[in-house]
Structures are given as C-alpha cells and as structure tokens.
Amino acid sequence: MTDVLAPPQAALQAALQAPVTVAPRRRRLGLGRPIPYGRVLGPLLILGVWLAASAAGLLDPRVLPAPWTVADTVSRLVEAGTLQDSLAVSLGRAALGFTFGALAGVSLALAAGLSRLGEALVDGWLQVQRAVPTLGLIPLMILWLGIGEAFKVVIIALVVAVTLYVQTYAGLTSIDSRYVELAETVGLSRSRFIRAVVLPGALPGLFVGLRLAVTSSWISLVVLEQINATSGIGYLMFQAQNYAQTDVIVVGLIVYGLFGFISDAALRFVERRVLSWRRTLSS
Structure with missing residues (x-):
C-alpha cells in the first residue's frame, strides 16, 4: 500500500494547512443608514419625560401644566374656534413675509453673485443691514407703516431676505474655479455656464438659506404678534x-414649534428630491 496520496487529496491537505489570510475589515466612517422618522424621536423623548414628571407630581401645574391639561386646552380652543382663527392669521403673515423676503433675497443674491457691478452695489449695504438687528427696526417701521399688518409683513420679509441673501450669495461665489476654467476650455457661453454650472452649484447654499429663513420668519412672528397685535x-x-x-x-x-418642525421637514424633503445627484454624509 503506497503512502503517496492521490493528487486531489494532496491538494486538499495542502489547502487546509496553508495559512489563512483574513482581509482587514474596513471601518465605516459615515453616519450609517438613516433611522426612519428619526427626527421625531427627540420630541417624543421630551414628551415622555414631560408626561412622567407630571404624573409623578414633580412639576408645578402653575409653572408647566401637564400634557393632558394642555390637550384639554387645545380641545377647548378648537371648539371655540379661537385656535383656528389665530392659526390662519399667523400663517398668513408668515407666508406673505416669507414670499416677499425670499423673492427679494434671491434676486439680490443673483445680482451680486453674477456681476461685479451688482456685487459693488448690493453686497455692501446688505452686510451693513445684516449687522443691524432687524427686530431693532420695529420702532422705526411702526413710525413709517403704523401698527397694522404692513409693518409685521415687512419685518418678516427683511429677516428672510437678509438670511437668504447671505447663504445664496455664498453659494454662488463659492463655485470651484476649476469649473470656470473647464467651461472656458469647452467654450461654454456665459448664459449656459450660469445655467449648467453656477446655479446648480449654488442650490445647496440656497436650501440652507431657505431653512434658516423659515426658522427666522417664525422667530420674528413670535415677537411681532405680541406687539400691538x-x-x-x-x-x-x-x-x-x-x-x-x-x-x-x-x-x-x-x-x-410645530410650524418650524413641519416647514423644515418639508424643505428637507424638497432638497432631497432636487439634489438627488449629490452624495453627502446624511444621504
């Protein structure tokens, strides 16, 4: 009987005795997969703590009423029609101010970001305006426009316009110069360069500005609706x-809070659809 193994058996034994090289596991440095409805977890956690503290008697109802008391108040205000009427008025003011401010902010950013002459005429005084607290203009606006709806809408529009201008202008002027050189090399016209390179490149900054502007409009609304309203x-x-x-x-x-949360979520949704080509950590 021979001691020599058959070729297949020898190959199998050699493979079993060979050192096994394990490839190092690649570390994932990103944020991982998004958690479905993850942004709701924070508010739900706060609500849970509020419920538990109220049930345990740790909160003075005169300082912070229990959630069920607030729910009863909401029901009472809805039955009386007070909450719906107040909501309609507040949403109308915010929508008007945001619309006028967004149009003005984007238009001024385009004028300053696409032309040196526009930059010279627009950017300087808008930077001065940004340094002046817009809510500090309330006394002057009351003298000019009275205490009606006009001054409230104008203040909201100013806050939105300045916020949106800064972000959109930064997006327009931060286009990598290599894209400019490439566009010049392939012979793009200025109008096509603006449409194909500059405007798409500025969209991320525009959406950041929109989200900040929405938040600023709600903050302004809180203040304005407690002044001679x-x-x-x-x-x-x-x-x-x-x-x-x-x-x-x-x-x-x-x-x-719900106004701000819902409007920000809506803008995030639109941003994901419009900028679906962009891969980021949050994608």
Missing part, C-alpha cells in the same frame, strides 16, 4: 399672560 397665536399668548393662563401659553409655544 389683535389676532394671531402671539396675541393669544399675550392675552393668556395677562390672565396667568400658562396652559394657553404652552399651546402657543407648541404651535410655533
């Missing part, structure tokens, strides 16, 4: 302060 969520909160109705004030704060 006769309607709106802020007016509802101001009246509740006079009668020590903490639950109504909390309802107003929740409404403002």
Whole structure:
C-alpha cells in the first residue's frame, strides 16, 4: 500500500494547512443608514419625560401644566374656534413675509453673485443691514407703516431676505474655479455656464438659506404678534399672560414649534428630491 496520496487529496491537505489570510475589515466612517422618522424621536423623548414628571407630581401645574391639561386646552380652543382663527392669521403673515423676503433675497443674491457691478452695489449695504438687528427696526417701521399688518409683513420679509441673501450669495461665489476654467476650455457661453454650472452649484447654499429663513420668519412672528397685535397665536399668548393662563401659553409655544418642525421637514424633503445627484454624509 503506497503512502503517496492521490493528487486531489494532496491538494486538499495542502489547502487546509496553508495559512489563512483574513482581509482587514474596513471601518465605516459615515453616519450609517438613516433611522426612519428619526427626527421625531427627540420630541417624543421630551414628551415622555414631560408626561412622567407630571404624573409623578414633580412639576408645578402653575409653572408647566401637564400634557393632558394642555390637550384639554387645545380641545377647548378648537371648539371655540379661537385656535383656528389665530392659526390662519399667523400663517398668513408668515407666508406673505416669507414670499416677499425670499423673492427679494434671491434676486439680490443673483445680482451680486453674477456681476461685479451688482456685487459693488448690493453686497455692501446688505452686510451693513445684516449687522443691524432687524427686530431693532420695529420702532422705526411702526413710525413709517403704523401698527397694522404692513409693518409685521415687512419685518418678516427683511429677516428672510437678509438670511437668504447671505447663504445664496455664498453659494454662488463659492463655485470651484476649476469649473470656470473647464467651461472656458469647452467654450461654454456665459448664459449656459450660469445655467449648467453656477446655479446648480449654488442650490445647496440656497436650501440652507431657505431653512434658516423659515426658522427666522417664525422667530420674528413670535415677537411681532405680541406687539400691538389683535389676532394671531402671539396675541393669544399675550392675552393668556395677562390672565396667568400658562396652559394657553404652552399651546402657543407648541404651535410655533410645530410650524418650524413641519416647514423644515418639508424643505428637507424638497432638497432631497432636487439634489438627488449629490452624495453627502446624511444621504
């Protein structure tokens, strides 16, 4: 009987005795897969802590009423029609101010970002305006426009315009110069260069500006609706302060928070669709 193994058996034994080289596992440095509805977890956690603290008697109802008390207040305001009317007024003011401000901010950014003459005429005074707190212009606007709806819409529009201008202008002027050289090499016209390179490259900055501008418009609205207003969520909160109705004030704060959360989520959704070609850490 021979001690020599058959060729297949010898090959198998050699393979088993050979050292096994394990490729090093690549570390994943990104954020990982997005958590479905992950941004809702934070507010839900706060709500859970609020519920638990109220049920345990750790919160003074005069300082912060329980969630069920706030829910009863919402139901009462809805039945009376007060909450719906206030919501409609506040949304109308915010929508008008945001629309006018967005149009002005983007137009000025295009003028300054696409032309040296426009930059010289526009950027300087807008940077000065950015350094002046827009809400500090309220007394002057009241003198000019009165205490009606006009001054509220104008203040919101100014806040939105300045915020959106800064981000959009930065996006327009931060295009990599290599793209400019490439466009010149292939002989693109200026109009086609703007359409194909500059404007798509500025879209990320535009969406950042839109999100900041939406938040700024709600913040401005909170302040403006408590100054000589006769309607709106802020007016509802101001009246509740006079009668020590903490639950109504909390309802107003929740409404403002929902405004900001929903509008930001809507802009994120649009941004993902429009910038689907862009791969980022959050993608």
